[in-house]
Amino acid sequence: MEKLISEDVFPTEAEIIQSVEVLFNELLHFRSGENLLLYVDEGSDLRVANLIKRCVENRGGQAEILRLSKTVVLDKQVLELCNAIRNGSFQVMCELSEQYFYLTKAWRIALEAGIRVYSLAGLDSASFVRCVGNVNHFAMFKFGLKLKKILQTTRHLHIKSQSGTDIRMRMGFTLRIARFSGRRLYRLITRFCGSPQSFIGDPGGILDGKTYATFLGGQIAFRGIPRTIEGIAVIDGYLWPPDEIGSLEKPLVLKIEQGRIVEIGGCSEKSKILKERFRGQPIEIEHFCIGFNPGARLPSKILEAERVFGSISIGIGKGAFHTDGVIKSPSLKMDNKLIEENGSFISAQLSGFRPNSFKKL
Template sequence: MTRFYEWEMYHAAKVLINDIFKVKPGESVVITADTMSDERVVEAVAGAAHDAGAKVITVWMQASPYGVGKQTDLVLPVEGLAALLSKVDIWIEFNYQWLLYSTVFELAFKENKKLRYMCMVGMGVDQMVRLIGRVNIPILQKFQDLLVEMTRRAKRIRITNTAGTNVTFINDPIRPIVNDKGDASAPGIYMVPGQICWSPIFESINGVIVFDGIINPPFDQPLREPVKLYVEKGVVVKIEGGSEARIFENWLKSFNHPQMFRLAHICYGVNPGAKLTSSIIEAERIWGATEWGLGYVDTTLTGGEPIPAPSHTDGITLNSSVWLDDVLILKDGRFVEPRLAELQKQLGIT
């Protein structure tokens, strides 16, 4: 008897290793996982890397009871793990409690200029199949490249949604736009395909952002009711909603750090296989959603030094509408700009 998605999982792992990372024989690959990770995903990807001729190490660790990012420092052998990651070619992170933005992460990238890293936290078999194995990566890359160029040329951006989002900001022409389109063949920090992320001029962000998908951390399941953030000059000044809004606000306050109330980035979600689940990695790639991060800002977004914070959180705004310099390109979660709409159709989105 075959197991659930056994063949499809094998194909997705091969796509990740061969087509996205383009692993070469002799390269060193480290896969990190914790006790909340999906063992089948780890084994399949390790096997695919071995088949490609890589030198493979899997590292299993306890799941941090304190949270993600620098909160993992409290329970992990920071210096030892960072030393390992500072000497390898590829790091694939399947930890549920992610090391992204942790001290391990910072030390690894400070010492290792050749490192290719992908954050795939909490990925299960079903997600690997839908988000990687069944996605037409070449068409997705064309779509994302076009959307990046259109966004890069825009100065002023407005985002709304039917839940009440109405926020505007101004792009910084110097800061990079991170295009996670399924190409991790060069040194750098990568995410699962289907996301475009950047940091605008923080002080220009004003209005209302409503999260109606998921906020993670502190939640590990979709929201029961929307959480409304009032933003002035890039800082969250008020949070409204039900019990989840109060929990979220108290979680931000618990760090006693002003950066936790400051916006870090904005992203488009454009993976045709993504749907709303308990996984933030999947939810922030839902087609036509936008995602805002708060807290820590890494170097790939600032284009210079990171903006430190004790943690980071991401919230999802579903069925977004986006105007680039007053031109509507995305309406209620579907792209209406003609070139984007045609590629959207080729990706199976109706």
């Protein structure tokens, strides 16, 4: 698959190094003398990896670049990454591979070893500068917390788009219990109810004393009560995996009934590919995400694509067998109040937060 170029401007070495400093100082809280494990694959930009390595060494630490191959089955890649974690002495681990590993035991082993983990999966040098170096991450995180607060008080949620998306869901009372009592009570509620319930994630993007693993900021995940999720999702921005789909000139159309995809249509060529990926398996809605990173653009790798400002992405599948699709310029109603219109946030509760307010001066 040909490499995607995020924008025409090829960033200078100085711009990338400046962005590495933002990554180290604001996001990783990287300290002099710490060691870093970077893992890459064929979808990575080695220019970014090599400059991160150089900056680590300039701070008196050591950095190892582990090269994984996408031609090797995922289980073997996971084993190779686990061995590198166990055999090294790292305080920080950074994911630059296009393939995610957060649902594998590699991240669990890293966290058990006290390693801080940050995913920049598949970002090229231009994306790295735009989405990491040129962003006010604390303002963006604050915006995410505002969105979370609105979601937490919502009972009914409606997503629409001019391309034909029309999805409704109910959020439910378990949302309020789980937000105060944590994931353990959430799991107990789910077990008691006999089916998955609604949830709301944290904005992510910043490591602190409570968060030791995260992804590039500019996104918040949620899901309504699965059995109440109904409608049509028109994926017109990007979908991955599989690699054969990616950018969409013609949209994919997913019909949803009671939280499951019951029909895949739209682009005839790419709908066949998606049907083949899930052949013989029920396709459940795993999550929705709202994107709000002002540097993110299309076309791009999925990590960036689902953070495009104002976009909504839908995650389908289960666990590691998981696919994300991006809906461009949606409108979002919460309890019949219009929060977002055609990709622009218009709620009074979000006033003062615009893409330019998240960019570094």
